[in-house]
Amino acid sequence: MLDLNKIGSAEAGQLQQAQDRGQLSHAYLLLAGDEAEALNTAYWLICYANCEGENKPDGTCPACQRILSGNHPDVMLIDTEENRQTIAIDQVRTLKQELAKSPAEGDRRYFVINHAQKLTLPAANALLNLLEEPVAPVVTFLIASNGGQILPTIRSRTQIINFSQQPASSRESLLLENGMTQAEVDQIKDSSQVDQAVKYFYQELQEHDPLAIVSAHQLAALVKKQKQGTKAWEKYVWILLKKWAEKELTAGNVQQAAAFLADLLQIDQMRQSNVGFLNNLDYLALKWQQ
Ligand SMILES: [Zn+2]
Structure with a gap:
């Protein structure tokens, strides 16, 4: 009905x-x-x-x-x-x-x-x-x-x-728990386009779709386009990817999710050595192509 x-x-x-x-x-x-x-x-x-x-x-x-x-x-x-x-x-x-x-x-x-x-x-x-x-x-x-x-x-x-599954307030605490400052969280506004691009990118990686490399560039361009807080948006993207993998883990797809989370840890280190956002997305896309 x-x-x-x-x-x-x-x-x-x-x-x-x-x-x-x-x-x-x-x-x-x-x-x-x-x-x-x-x-x-x-x-x-x-x-x-x-x-x-x-x-x-x-x-x-x-x-x-x-x-x-x-x-x-x-x-x-x-x-x-x-x-x-x-x-x-x-x-x-x-x-x-x-x-x-x-x-x-x-x-x-x-x-x-x-x-x-x-x-x-x-x-x-x-x-x-x-x-x-x-x-x-x-x-x-x-x-x-x-x-x-x-x-x-x-x-x-x-x-x-x-369709969103969680209210905004719990999203905020999720971002804070994952290492964003309040100032950074405040910069993440109207995220639906980025949310969608991240989800799409994640799905392509999981399906070993070679188009993920194109989506990586689109995602990086989208983040660059945000009026403020590029760094905050980049952090936001990595948190979302981690959340997707954790969701997959609880859904029982253990091997693939664990491999993905390990790659995200690797990227954490690369970020600390100042590897750029797009390079890190590319790294994922190429690695998951096979
Ligand atoms: Zn009517």
Whole structure:
């Protein structure tokens, strides 16, 4: 059941801002431990963009109601069907046919793919073509709990939104516990772009993806672009990488996580001998390529 009250509010805000500025991407990958929350958030945005009421999205006007009940011609939901564990290629082909149609009511159409990790390989590849050639005004939302289960080629064609799992206050204490000063923590503001870049980089390393070297450079450029506190941001990136590895450790992926943590220790030493941030990221990317 869709529920516009059970959304990720920060993430909905991010999408709302993009919509208001006319800057929605053509494809999003919404990653959330609670997939229902991500699905609700996608529908929240779709209702927001189509709502006919004053307090958008009200969830009660005719447009919202048709969207939420699955009866809006511009909104397509693909999900695992009953008696099936996967999303098959014929379901994605349906989307392809839909892609040729113009929006019936609004200025664009919306495709929502729930449980995107259940796409079969042929279905994922068919989707790839669809994401490659967004000829029609379409916004696609892919919903999944774990980005590692999504083909890297799909991930790279989407804008990834990670739903936050912890409140800001506990994040602050986490950073303080990991060696940042209060002054440095105060410099870390609006970190969602960096958070996403770090997570993406980490996933590529774990998958031995040669593109990690490109992401290393993008991440370094992103850190350089921050208005203040480059050193604080660099520290922040290393803490995030360590947290990801620790998470993996508790998830039972012991060998790989331990190897990664050992590399981070190595990098700690290299940082103390003034090896630059990008060089250290490169070191990781090259080491994990094999
Ligand atoms: Zn409405």
